[in-house]
Amino acid sequence: MDKALRTVLGTLALAAVFGAGWWANAAAQVPIVPFPSPRTASPDIISGADIGFQVERTVKGVPHGKIVVRVNGEWVEPAFTPSTRLLTQ
Numbered sequence: 001m002d003k004a005l006r007t008v009l010g011t012l013a014l015a016a017v018f019g020a021g022w023w024a025n026a027a028a029q030v031p032i033v034p035f036p037s038p039r040t041a042s043p044d045i046i047s048g049a050d051i052g053f054q055v056e057r058t059v060k061g062v063p064h065g066k067i068v069v070r071v072n073g074e075w076v077e078p079a080f081t082p083s084t085r086l087l088t089q
Contacts, residue, residue: 046063049070052067052068052069052075054075
């Protein structure tokens with residue numbers, strides 16, 4: 001097969017795959033389920049003294065959520081700072 005023909009067919013195949021993915025993504029409807037903020041309601045928090053896990057939903061019995069910490073009596077989601085270390089330490 002000629003190299004130019006293979007390039008054209010490959011480009012068309014890629015365009016078809018990306019077009020089908022775009023179409024499927026556009027057609028999918030994701031339900032938006034609001035979850036109460038830790039400051040406005042009492043969410044499900046599995047906690048110790050000052051650190052906990054806020055359960056947002058369960059999927060097949062497995063809790064999904066985020067880590068929270070208690071600051072001045074309120075549960076707040078922390079922001080993690082990335083850092084680097086040498087592999088020899």
